Amino acid sequence: MATSETALQGTSRGASSAAARLRVAVPSVADRVADELRLQLAEGILLPGTRLTESTIAEDLGVSRNTVREAFAELASERLVVRHPNRGVFVASLEPGDIHDVYTVRRAIEVSAIRGGGSPEAVADVRAAVEEGKRAAAANDDEGLGTANQHFHGAIVALAGSRRLNSIMAQVLAEMRLFFHKATLDGHFYSRYLKDNEEICNALEAGELDRAAELMLAYLNRSEEKQAEVHGE
Amino acid sequence: MATSETALQGTSRGASSAAARLRVAVPSVADRVADELRLQLAEGILLPGTRLTESTIAEDLGVSRNTVREAFAELASERLVVRHPNRGVFVASLEPGDIHDVYTVRRAIEVSAIRGGGSPEAVADVRAAVEEGKRAAAANDDEGLGTANQHFHGAIVALAGSRRLNSIMAQVLAEMRLFFHKATLDGHFYSRYLKDNEEICNALEAGELDRAAELMLAYLNRSEEKQAEVHGE
DNA sequence: ATCAAAGGATTGTTGAACAATCCGGAAAAT
DNA sequence: ATTTTCCGGATTGTTCAACAATCCTTTGAT
Numbered sequence: 396m397a398t399s400e401t402a403l404q405g406t407s408r409g410a411s412s413a414a415a416r417l418r419v420a421v422p423s424v425a426d427r428v429a430d431e432l433r434l435q436l437a438e439g440i441l442l443p444g445t446r447l448t449e450s451t452i453a454e455d456l457g458v459s460r461n462t463v464r465e466a467f468a469e470l471a472s473e474r475l476v477v478r479h480p481n482r483g484v485f486v487a488s489l490e491p492g493d494i495h496d497v498y499t500v501r502r503a504i505e506v507s508a509i510r511g512g513g514s515p516e517a518v519a520d521v522r523a524a525v526e527e528g529k530r531a532a533a534a535n536d537d538e539g540l541g542t543a544n545q546h547f548h549g550a551i552v553a554l555a556g557s558r559r560l561n562s563i564m565a566q567v568l569a570e571m572r573l574f575f576h577k578a579t580l581d582g583h584f585y586s587r588y589l590k591d592n593e594e595i596c597n598a599l600e601a602g603e604l605d606r607a608a609e610l611m612l613a614y615l616n617r618s619e620e621k622q623a624e625v626h627g628e
Numbered sequence: 629m630a631t632s633e634t635a636l637q638g639t640s641r642g643a644s645s646a647a648a649r650l651r652v653a654v655p656s657v658a659d660r661v662a663d664e665l666r667l668q669l670a671e672g673i674l675l676p677g678t679r680l681t682e683s684t685i686a687e688d689l690g691v692s693r694n695t696v697r698e699a700f701a702e703l704a705s706e707r708l709v710v711r712h713p714n715r716g717v718f719v720a721s722l723e724p725g726d727i728h729d730v731y732t733v734r735r736a737i738e739v740s741a742i743r744g745g746g747s748p749e750a751v752a753d754v755r756a757a758v759e760e761g762k763r764a765a766a767a768n769d770d771e772g773l774g775t776a777n778q779h780f781h782g783a784i785v786a787l788a789g790s791r792r793l794n795s796i797m798a799q800v801l802a803e804m805r806l807f808f809h810k811a812t813l814d815g816h817f818y819s820r821y822l823k824d825n826e827e828i829c830n831a832l833e834a835g836e837l838d839r840a841a842e843l844m845l846a847y848l849n850r851s852e853e854k855q856a857e858v859h860g861e
Numbered sequence: 862a863t864c865a866a867a868g869g870a871t872t873g874t875t876g877a878a879c880a881a882t883c884c885g886g887a888a889a890a891t
Numbered sequence: 892a893t894t895t896t897c898c899g900g901a902t903t904g905t906t907c908a909a910c911a912a913t914c915c916t917t918t919g920a921t
Binding site for chain 2: 423464468469472473474480496499500502503506507508511555556557558559560563567
């Protein structure tokens with residue numbers, strides 16, 4: 396349904412040897428299928444609860460069922476999709492309990508990352524995300540405001556300089572994008588957050604780590620509350 | 629090599645309907661293959677760096693190559709195994725940087741879990757793990773000491789009552805098991821930790837959360853240092 | 862109207878096939 | 892003798908086709 400006719404096969408040999416020699420790891424077809432689905436998930440083309448049928452997706456994307464299967468495994472491990480044995484996979488939908496759960500993870504990761512301080516360059520990235528948000532606000536770009544906010548929190552986690560922490564955060568953010576669409580409609584949903592972000596950034600730059608951590612904690616608690624009231628519950 | 633001849637097929641219909649009726653989600657064959665490999669990984673039968681060939685594993689376990697592939701995807705998402713495109717999958721091996729990385733995740737998660745307090749039952753589970761460790765020490769059971777220690781940290785994370793945090797911690801512990809074998813040889817490797825664990829548990833029961841968190845942080849830092857010196861660098 | 866049986870659709874798993882890629886060694890060139 | 896080139900074997904990546912197991916819906920019986 397409304398699936399793009401993207402050419403995902405591309406098994407032509409053409410310039411592949413050059414790519415291989417340059418060690419440009421060409422993502423496997425399964426990976427690209429997963430990417431495509433991730434995109435459609437983030438874009439809101441595939442809404443939570445939607446059933447994903449192996450055969451139709453395989454046809455739509457011009458790949459084999461087996462490959463779709465591998466892509467599903469990838470997405471399932473990221474919790475973007477849920478497998479119901481013998482019934483199929485469905486786009487994951489966060490229930491009220493999951494919202495609290497996700498924020499619990501964020502509190503653990505983000506607060507801890509702040510407490511660790513981080514290199515000057517990493518702090519600069521946080522500042523850059525704050526400025527990005529300001530620009531988006533000035534341009535009345537709601538979409539941009541949202542992504543800037545995500546960049547901010549990504550930069551916060553990056554303070555810890557941990558590959559694993561980064562990827563965990565990336566997953567959590569991807570999960571949240573899944574149900575952000577409703578909320579995003581409300582234009583000044585993030586507007587309040589702009590000031591919070593800047594304040595946290597200021598404290599961070601000033602080396603007041605405990606205060607920055609405290610602010611982030613409060614921020615996340617308020618954010619969770621807001622999310623909980625927008626969604627069910 | 630040295631792979632058990634476990635019967636993993638079992639597609640016989642016999643008593644399957646009963647199981648199905650009881651809604652006992654029978655794990656898929658791919659899942660059981662993953663379980664088997666996870667086991668061999670934890671047991672040290674498969675050492676870091678070992679190459680896992682699809683066809684041989686498929687034969688050894690009596691399943692199809694495609695199924696092995698799905699199992700690999702699962703393990704790869706848990707970082708227990710690494711995929712080198714077109715070259716195969718290898719048992720993951722933690723490099724010095726990874727050790728720090730893993731401990732960064734643990735600091736974030738465990739300290740945060742402690743700061744959150746947790747229900748009385750959850751705290752009781754922590755206490756139970758401490759006692760389990762004491763018993764193992766009394767019995768001079770090194771193996772048991774190790775698992776008790778893991779139970780302790782699992783219980784700590786469980787304080788937060790977060791499904792996601794639990795599964796993240798489970799993965800991290802699985803990763804660590806991968807290279808614990810060397811360390812485990814040294815008998816009183818954990819002996820020192822026993823007292824630490826109990827002290828943390830005491831503080832937790834007394835409601836001195838900040839102190840407990842502080843202790844845990846120090847503990848993890850010492851543990852990382854020890855690991856770093858046991859392994860390269 | 863309730864319940865059981867039948868049918869169709871989809872998933873889970875297998876087996877075989879083939880292209881693409883990588884690795885190691887033989888052959889050739891310097 | 893050392894390096895380069897080339898070839899062949901082995902393994903992965905991907906597809907296809909088939910079938911059993913399971914679920915969902917609809918039909919049929921009480």
